[in-house]
Amino acid sequence: MNRSVIFGWRYWPLVPAALLFICVFAVPVGEIATWSVRDDSGWTLSHFQTALGAGPYRTILISTLKLSLVVAVACTVVGYPVAYFLADRPQRQQRLLLLFIMTPLWVSVLIRTYSWIVLLGREGLVNSLFRFLGIADAPLHLLYTRGAVYAAMIQVLLPIAILTMFSAMTSINRSLMSAARILGASPWRAFIAVFLPLSVGGAASAAVLTFVLALGFFITPALVGGPKDAMIANVIAQQISETLDWGLGSALGMALLASGLIIVGLAAIALRRFTFISSEGGSR
Amino acid sequence: MKTQRTFVLAGIIAAASLTASVAHAESIVLANYGGAWASLLKRVCTDPFTKQTGVDVTQAATGDSLAQIRVQQTTGNVLWDISPTEGASLPVSQRNGWLEPLDWKVIDPDNKLSPLARQPYAIGAIAYSTTIGYRTDKVPPGKTFSGWKDFWDVKDFPGPRTLRDSPMENLEFALIADGVPVSQVYDVLKAPGGVDRAFKKLDEIKPSITVWWTTGQQPVQLLATGDVFYATAFNGRITQLQKDKVPVSMIWNGASLNVSYYSIQKGAHNAHAAMEFMKFCWNDPQRLAEIARDLPYAGFNPDMYKVLSADEAKILPTAPANVPLQFTFNAQYWADNQKEITARWQAWRLK
Numbered sequence: 001m002n003r004s005v006i007f008g009w010r011y012w013p014l015v016p017a018a019l020l021f022i023c024v025f026a027v028p029v030g031e032i033a034t035w036s037v038r039d040d041s042g043w044t045l046s047h048f049q050t051a052l053g054a055g056p057y058r059t060i061l062i063s064t065l066k067l068s069l070v071v072a073v074a075c076t077v078v079g080y081p082v083a084y085f086l087a088d089r090p091q092r093q094q095r096l097l098l099l100f101i102m103t104p105l106w107v108s109v110l111i112r113t114y115s116w117i118v119l120l121g122r123e124g125l126v127n128s129l130f131r132f133l134g135i136a137d138a139p140l141h142l143l144y145t146r147g148a149v150y151a152a153m154i155q156v157l158l159p160i161a162i163l164t165m166f167s168a169m170t171s172i173n174r175s176l177m178s179a180a181r182i183l184g185a186s187p188w189r190a191f192i193a194v195f196l197p198l199s200v201g202g203a204a205s206a207a208v209l210t211f212v213l214a215l216g217f218f219i220t221p222a223l224v225g226g227p228k229d230a231m232i233a234n235v236i237a238q239q240i241s242e243t244l245d246w247g248l249g250s251a252l253g254m255a256l257l258a259s260g261l262i263i264v265g266l267a268a269i270a271l272r273r274f275t276f277i278s279s280e281g282g283s284r
Numbered sequence: 285m286k287t288q289r290t291f292v293l294a295g296i297i298a299a300a301s302l303t304a305s306v307a308h309a310e311s312i313v314l315a316n317y318g319g320a321w322a323s324l325l326k327r328v329c330t331d332p333f334t335k336q337t338g339v340d341v342t343q344a345a346t347g348d349s350l351a352q353i354r355v356q357q358t359t360g361n362v363l364w365d366i367s368p369t370e371g372a373s374l375p376v377s378q379r380n381g382w383l384e385p386l387d388w389k390v391i392d393p394d395n396k397l398s399p400l401a402r403q404p405y406a407i408g409a410i411a412y413s414t415t416i417g418y419r420t421d422k423v424p425p426g427k428t429f430s431g432w433k434d435f436w437d438v439k440d441f442p443g444p445r446t447l448r449d450s451p452m453e454n455l456e457f458a459l460i461a462d463g464v465p466v467s468q469v470y471d472v473l474k475a476p477g478g479v480d481r482a483f484k485k486l487d488e489i490k491p492s493i494t495v496w497w498t499t500g501q502q503p504v505q506l507l508a509t510g511d512v513f514y515a516t517a518f519n520g521r522i523t524q525l526q527k528d529k530v531p532v533s534m535i536w537n538g539a540s541l542n543v544s545y546y547s548i549q550k551g552a553h554n555a556h557a558a559m560e561f562m563k564f565c566w567n568d569p570q571r572l573a574e575i576a577r578d579l580p581y582a583g584f585n586p587d588m589y590k591v592l593s594a595d596e597a598k599i600l601p602t603a604p605a606n607v608p609l610q611f612t613f614n615a616q617y618w619a620d621n622q623k624e625i626t627a628r629w630q631a632w633r634l635k
Contacts, residue, residue, distance in 0.1 A: 056630035122444070123510045143511060144495040222498055227490075228634055234498075235630065241348030242450075243623050244376060 029257075036250035047251035057235065057252060064215060064232040065259060067146075071153045072211035075161035076203050078154070083165035084199075087172075098166075101159050109156055113220045116152045117143060120224070148224040156220065157213060161206040168202020204271045208264050215260050232256050311340035312365040312554045312561060315352070316546075318345030320524075320579060328574045329565035336564075339557050349373055353549060357382045362551040365558040369406050369547040371452070375619035377547065378405050384548040390559045392567055400612070401566075401584035406545035409566045410581040413601040413610060414453055415539040417503065417522040421531045422513040431537035432461035435514055436485070438492050443513035445489070446503050449496035451629040452618050453540045455482035456611060457516070458489075460538040466611040474617065479625065483632060496633070507532055519601055523580045541601055541610040544581070576600055 036047055051057045086097055104112065119125050120143040130136040142148060172195065180190035218233040225231075232252060239249030314330065316322055322343050330341035344364060346352050350373040356362045357380070369377055377383050383405040391397075391407060401408030416435055422443055423429050434441050435457075447454050456469045462485045464472045472478045494512055497503045503515035504522065508530050522534045546562065548555050565571055572583030573591035582588070582600040589597055597603050601610070 050627075056627070056634050059634055060630075117505075117509070121509045121511050141494075223502075225495075227493055227496055230630070230633070238626070241351040243626050244350060244354060245623060246354075 032250045033254055035246055036254045039247050044247075047247040048255070050248055051251040051255050057232075057248075060230050060235055061232050061252070061255060061259065063230075064256070065263070067149065067153075067221075067229075067231070068211050068214035068217075069263075071150065071157060071214045072207045074150070074154050075157050075210045076165075076207040079158055079161035079165055079206060080199075080203055083162050083169055083202075084195075086162070086166050087169035098163075101162055104155075105159050110219060112156055113152055113223050116148060116155075116224050120148055120151075143224060144226045146226060146229055148226075149221045149229050152220045152224050153214060153217060157210045160213065161210050164206040164209055165199070165202045168205065169199050172198045201271070204267060208267055212260055212264065215256060310338060310554070310557060311342065312557050313342045313344055313363060314366045314561070315344045315346050315349065315364040316368050317347070317349075318343075324575060324578050325565070328571050328578075329561070333561055333564050337557075337560065339554075339561075341561065350376060353377055353382055354380075356549060357551075360551065362549050362553065364549060365552045365554050366546050366561065367549050369545045370542065370615075371613070372615050372619040372622055374403070374406050374545050374547065375616050379619070382549055384550050384552060384555055386548065386562075387559055390556070391563045396585050396587065397567055398584045398586065400543055403545065406547040407562050407566055408543040408584050409546050410544050410572075410575065410583050411541060411601045412544060412581050413519045413536070413539040413541050413606075414448075414516055414613075415519050415522065416514060416535040417507055417517040417525070417532050418514045418535070419507060419510065419531060420533050422510075429514075429533075429535070431535050432457055433463075436461040436489050438489075441514070443492075444494040444511065445492050445514045446495050446497050446506050446512045447489075447493055447516050448503075449498050449633075451625045452622070453516070453613065454486065455479065455625070456540060456613075457538065458482040458485035460611075461485055461489075466538055466609065469611045470614050470617055479628075483628070486632070519599075520579045520581055523599060536601075536606045536609045539601075539606075539610045540613045541607070542613045 037043055037045065039046065051061075082101075086094060086101075089097065117124070121127070122139045122141075122143070124143070126142060127136070127139045130140065176194050176198070177190050180194045181187065185193065216233050217231055218237065221229050221231045222234055233256075236249050236252050236256070239245045239252065314325070316325065322345060326343065330343065334340055346368070349368045349370075352364075353367055353369075353373070356364065369383070385404055386407060388395075388402060392402060397408070400411075416431070418429055423441065427440060429441060435445065447457075455473060459469055459472055459478070459482050460466060462481065473482065495502075495506065497506070497515070500518055500521060503512070503517040504525050506512040507515050507517070508525060508528070517534075519534060519539070522532055525532050546566075548558050552558060566583055567585050569583075569585050569587035569591050572585055572588040573596075576582055576588065576592060577596060580599045580601075582602040584602075592600075598605065600606070
C-alpha cells in the first residue's frame with residue numbers, strides 16, 4: 001500500500017531535474033537577489049536606485065533590451081522561410097540541410113565573432129573586394145558599428161531560431177493545406193489562413209528564445225561593437241570583477257532578469273490571445 | 285566473506301593513496317593571467333623549482349583575480365597560494381584584510397629588491413608599461429610621432445585610435461596630453477578640478493576612438509590589421525608585434541609604469557613554500573634575465589641588468605633611460621576613487 005503510493009507518485013520523473021534546478025539555479029539566484037538589496041550596513045534599495053535611476057546604467061539596460069528585440073525579430077523573420085522550406089523537404093534532404101544549419105553551432109562563438117572582424121575590418125575582405133571592384137575608394141567603416149553587432153549576433157543566433165521553428169512546423173499536418181487548396185483557396189491564402197496561425201507558436205518560441213539569449217550577449221558586442229555599444233552584461237562583469245561593487249552588479253543582474261521575464265510574459269499573454277482568436281476563426 | 289575481503293582491500297588501497305598524497309603534500313598553486321607568461325614561468329621557474337625542492341607548483345589561469353580572491357576569502361576556501369594583485373587589487377585586498385604579510389627575511393634576506401617591489405603584502409614580480417603603439421607606415425611622411433600631444437593631434441596625425449575601456453591610466457594620459465609633466469600627473473589629478481580637466485581633454489579625442497579595448501590582445505590585433513593606427517598597449521605585446529614584422533613602434537614618453545604584484549592570501553595552505561618560490565623566481569638575477577629575454581618585462585633585482593646585454597636592457601620598462609620618461613601607476617589613488625570615476629566614465633562614454 002505504502003509502496004504503491006511512493007512509486008505511484010506521478011512527479012517522480014521530475015525529481016532529478018528539480019534538484020539540479022534548485023541547487024544550481026534557484027539558490028544562487030536567490031543569493032544574488034539578497035546581495036542586490038543589502039550592503040555592509042543592512043537592507044537597502046540604493047543599488048537599485050543607482051541601477052534604475054536616470055544615468056548610464058538605465059540607458060545601457062534599455063539599449064540592451066532594444067538591441068535584443070531587434071535581433072530576435074530579425075532571426076525570426078529571416079529564419080521563418082528557411083524553416084518553412086526545410087519542413088517541406090523529403091526526409092533525406094532534410095537531414096543534409098539540417099547538418100548545414102547545425103554546423104555553425106559547433107564552432108565557438110568567439111571564433112565566429114573573430115571571423116566577422118576578418119571580414120569587416122578596414123583592410124578586411126569586404127573592403128578589399130569593394131576596392132578591387134572600384135565601388136569605394138576609401139575603406140568603409142563597417143566594423144565597430146551597431147550594424148556589425150547585429151550581423152554577428154544574428155549569425156550566431158539564427159540556427160537556433162531556425163531549428164526551433166523547424167521542429168514546430170514538422171508537427172503541422174500538411175494535409176490541412178491540401179484541404180484548403182481543394183476547397184478553392186489560392187496557395188497564398190492557404191498559407192495565411194492555415195499554416196501561418198498553426199506555426200505562429202513556433203515562431204514565437206524562436207523569438208523568445210533568441211531574445212533571452214541575446215540579452216546575455218557579452219563577448220560579441222565587446223569585440224565588434226562601436227564605442228557606444230556597451231551591453232548590460234559587460235557592465236555587470238565590470239562591477240563584479242573590477243570595481244567589486246557586487247551589490248550594484250547584482251541589482252543590474254536582477255533588473256535584467258526581471259525585464260526579460262516581463263517581456264517574455266507579455267509576449268506569452270499576447271500570443272495566447274492571438275492563437276485563441278485565430279483558432280476560433282479556424283473553427284468557424 | 286568475499287565482500288568483506290574486498291572492503292579490506294579497498295581500505296588498504298585508500299590508505300595507501302592517502303599516504304602517497306601526504307608524501308606529495310608539499311605543493312603550491314600559483315595563479316596568474318596565463319598565456320605566454322604562464323608558459324615562460326613554467327620553463328624558467330616552476331619546473332626548476334620542483335626539481336630543486338620537490339615542491340609541486342600548479343599554475344591556475346584567471347582573468348579576474350580580485351573577484352576570485354574575494355570569493356575565496358568570503359567562502360573560506362583558499363585555492364591559491366600565490367595570487368596576482370596588480371593594479372587596484374593590492375590596495376583593495378589589503379584594505380579588506382585578505383592578505384598575509386610577507387616575510388622579507390625569507391624572500392629577500394640580502395635586501396636586494398628595489399623598494400617598489402618590497403611591499404608589506406606583495407612582491408613586485410616584474411614591471412610592465414602601458415605605452416603608445418603606432419603604425420610607422422601610417423604616420424604622414426616628414427612627421428615624427430612623439431607622444432600624447434601627437435596622439436591627441438588628429439590634424440597632423442589623422443587616423444583611427446583605440447584606448448582601453450577604463451578611466452584608469454586614460455585620465456593620466458589625457459592630463460599629459462594637456463601639458464602636465466609626468467612627475468606631476470597625480471598631483472594635478474588629485475587637486476580640485478583635476479578629474480574634470482582630464483575628462484574635458486578626453487572629450488577632444490573621443491570622436492577619433494574607433495573602439496574601446498577590453499583585453500590586452502585587442503589593441504595589438506587592431507594595430508596588426510590596420511583597424512587603428514594609434515593605440516595604448518602593453519609594451520611586451522608591441523615587442524611581440526615587431527617580431528611578427530608588423531611596422532609598429534612604441535613610445536616610452538608618458539607611458540604608465542606598472543608593477544605586476546603577487547601576494548599570499550590569508551589562509552593559504554602553503555605560505556612558506558610560496559615565499560620560497562617568490563625568492564627563487566622573482567629575486568634571482570639569472571632567472572629574471574631569462575624572463576626578460578623572452579618577454580620584455582623587467583624584474584626588480586637590479587643585478588639582472590648585469591646579466592643582460594645593453595641591447596637586451598634598453599627595451600625594458602625599467603631601463604635607466606626609460607624610467608624618467610614615464611609615471612608610476614598609482615594604485616592607491618584608483619583604489620580610493622575607482623567606483624565614482626568608473627560610474628562617471630560609463631556615463632561619459634555613452635554621451
